Amino acid sequence: MSRSIPPSELANHNNIDSLWLAIDGVVYDLTEFAPTHPGGLSVLLDHAGGDGTEAYNAVHSPSLLLSTLPASKQLGRLSSSVPVLAASSSQPTPKPKQKPPLSSLLSVNDFRLVAHDFLPPKTLAFVSSAATDCHTHRRNSTTYSQITLRPRVLIDVSAPVSLKTTILGQPVSSPIFVSPTSLGKTVHPEGEREIARACKEMGGVAQIVSTSASFAVADVIQAALDHPIPSSPDGSQQQNNTNDDIPVFLQLYVDKHAPNTSALLHSLTSPNGPSKIKGVFLTVDAPVPGKREADERIQTTPTSSSPTINTTTPMATQLTPRPDTNGSALGRLMASYISPSLTWSHTLPFLRAHLPPGVPIVLKGIQTASDALCAFHAGVSGILISNHGGRSLDTSPASILVLLEIQRCCPEVLEGMEVFVDGGVGRGSDVLKALCLGARGVGVGRGVLWGLGGYGGEGVRRVLEILNDELVTSMKMCGVTSLDELHPGMVNTRAIDHLVPDTLSEEHPYAKWRRSKL
Ligand code: HEM
Numbered sequence: 348m349s350r351s352i353p354p355s356e357l358a359n360h361n362n363i364d365s366l367w368l369a370i371d372g373v374v375y376d377l378t379e380f381a382p383t384h385p386g387g388l389s390v391l392l393d394h395a396g397g398d399g400t401e402a403y404n405a406v407h408s409p410s411l412l413l414s415t416l417p418a419s420k421q422l423g424r425l426s427s428s429v430p431v432l433a434a435s436s437s438q439p440t441p442k443p444k445q446k447p448p449l450s451s452l453l454s455v456n457d458f459r460l461v462a463h464d465f466l467p468p469k470t471l472a473f474v475s476s477a478a479t480d481c482h483t484h485r486r487n488s489t490t491y492s493q494i495t496l497r498p499r500v501l502i503d504v505s506a507p508v509s510l511k512t513t514i515l516g517q518p519v520s521s522p523i524f525v526s527p528t529s530l531g532k533t534v535h536p537e538g539e540r541e542i543a544r545a546c547k548e549m550g551g552v553a554q555i556v557s558t559s560a561s562f563a564v565a566d567v568i569q570a571a572l573d574h575p576i577p578s579s580p581d582g583s584q585q586q587n588n589t590n591d592d593i594p595v596f597l598q599l600y601v602d603k604h605a606p607n608t609s610a611l612l613h614s615l616t617s618p619n620g621p622s623k624i625k626g627v628f629l630t631v632d633a634p635v636p637g638k639r640e641a642d643e644r645i646q647t648t649p650t651s652s653s654p655t656i657n658t659t660t661p662m663a664t665q666l667t668p669r670p671d672t673n674g675s676a677l678g679r680l681m682a683s684y685i686s687p688s689l690t691w692s693h694t695l696p697f698l699r700a701h702l703p704p705g706v707p708i709v710l711k712g713i714q715t716a717s718d719a720l721c722a723f724h725a726g727v728s729g730i731l732i733s734n735h736g737g738r739s740l741d742t743s744p745a746s747i748l749v750l751l752e753i754q755r756c757c758p759e760v761l762e763g764m765e766v767f768v769d770g771g772v773g774r775g776s777d778v779l780k781a782l783c784l785g786a787r788g789v790g791v792g793r794g795v796l797w798g799l800g801g802y803g804g805e806g807v808r809r810v811l812e813i814l815n816d817e818l819v820t821s822m823k824m825c826g827v828t829s830l831d832e833l834h835p836g837m838v839n840t841r842a843i844d845h846l847v848p849d850t851l852s853e854e855h856p857y858a859k860w861r862r863s864k865l
């Protein structure tokens with residue numbers, strides 16, 4: 348790596364046949380890697396032969412390069428920084444990109460790639476970022492791919508499949524639901540309201556609205572109520588037009604100033620209130636904000652490529668995020684109102700005291716079987732196994748592993764309360780695997796935002812349709828036509844079984860060291 352490479356030499360390697368990129372002063376040969384880059388070939392070609400430091404750091408941690416590329420691909424150090432003009436004049440002027448027609452997008456990943464090309468850099472960093480080295484974020488999805496399905500054949504699967512089910516007693520059109528994501532306006536001017544309209548068009552998909560949403564949850568419910576009811580293919584009208592039929596839930600961050608939370612809960616559950624929520628998902632995996640470096644690195648100040656970001660949050664304390672010495676992460680700067688003092692003994696009684704009887708409480712962010720059992724004993728209606736999409740504590744377990752841990756260590760909780768899971772779901776087959784393993788419903792976070800960012804409500808609807816269609820196709824390939832037929836025997840988890848803890852004990856299996864005994 349001692350070679351010194353002048354920018355003029357780097358500039359010659361600006362195409363698919365020879366693709367070099369300088370990142371943080373080091374020149375890398377990405378020719379072999381580029382066609383398989385999960386973020387797409389085109390972003391690498393955009394920077395080929397030049398300095399990709401800013402673009403790379405906006406989405407990746409420094410360690411990703413070292414863990415992905417062999418050392419032999421580090422060609423040397425740049426002898427001097429790439430002159431901006433020289434670098435751009437050495438490459439053909441990039442053609443303005445055209446958004447592909449919606450009908451050409453066939454997978455959630457297709458939507459992700461379009462969003463990466465069209466969302467402003469700050470929004471993209473906010474949505475796509477995850478904590479530190481993003482291991483949990485990656486493993487959330489790769490762990491699904493390690494679980495294999497066990498298809499059965501020669502079974503008549505001609506019957507239509509209905510995905511209708513219930514979530515916390517609320518009828519929904521699919522077990523796939525929309526996980527809560529904050530600051531929807533950063534992605535689309537109508538943010539969470541546009542998601543609500545799409546969920547209604549999908550026949551009543553459950554939507555969990557964040558306390559840090561850009562719109563008050565009452566406005567989100569109202570948007571669904573006001574949205575015209577689509578006709579079913581058979582010509583009959585879908586119902587879904589009273590508040591009772593809109594499956595909107597509140598994701599709750601408890602405010603450091605408790606009366607703010609009391610007032611919020613009261614307004615959304617009072618019998619005479621105009622818009623009532625169907626339950627509360629209390630987020631428990633973010634007592635402090637995760638360290639999301641891609642989001643920290645990009646300034647919140649507007650630039651030509653990143654217009655003003657709308658960070659108004661009507662349900663949370665009004666905050667204007669200002670960069671500090673740690674950076675500019677929207678997620679962190681917006682989270683300063685969230686209480687870090689939640690406990691089993693105080694927070695759940697506090698919630699119960701502020702909710703009418705019968706409003707279900709779910710704990711979002713359970714990451715061990717032990718906590719699943721505590722939740723069960725605490726009498727909540729359910730848990731959402733989640734690690735915040737890998738945005739909170741990096742190297743916490745992939746969500747689907749925690750579902751297996753619960754199956755192994757305390758299966759009784761699956762009988763006694765509803766268990767949901769989110770994180771890394773990109774295919775209907777992922778949903779199928781989670782359902783087979785006992786999940787009542789499966790949440791999607793970023794996938795919905797990719798649809799919203801690229802194509803508004805239509806994009807959200809398409810993302811949900813694609814996942815539903817893939818779920819139905821995978822079910823039929825496995826020989827089943829009803830959600831009731833799913834069971835764990837339909838999946839093979841051997842490749843990851845060794846990662847699943849087999850005891851509720853808090854002790855390490857053999858390391859018994861204690862500092863206090865020294
Ligand atoms: C100009 C530089 C680069 C840009 C703009 C870029 C952009 C992206 C984007 C947008 C994604 C999708 C992330 C998501 O959906 O959450 C991605 C994924 C990925 N990229 Fe890059 N990338 C760059 C360079 C590289 C390099 C040099 C490597 C490694 C040698 C790399 C490795 C990966 C990997 C492993 C993933 C999938 C896992 C992950 O999201 O962390 N990328 N990239």
Ligand SMILES: Cc1cc2nc3c(=O)[nH]c(=O)nc-3n(C[C@H](O)[C@H](O)[C@H](O)COP(=O)(O)O)c2cc1C
Nearest residue numbers: 474526527528529557630735736770771791792793
């Ligand atoms: C941009 C963004 C904002 C989020 N905001 C919240 C939030 O306000 N409250 C919360 O409980 N979870 C939040 N999450 C986590 C999601 O609810 C969900 O757990 C996660 O996105 C699921 O992983 P996936 O994105 O891989 O589908 C957020 C996630 C993203 C990507």
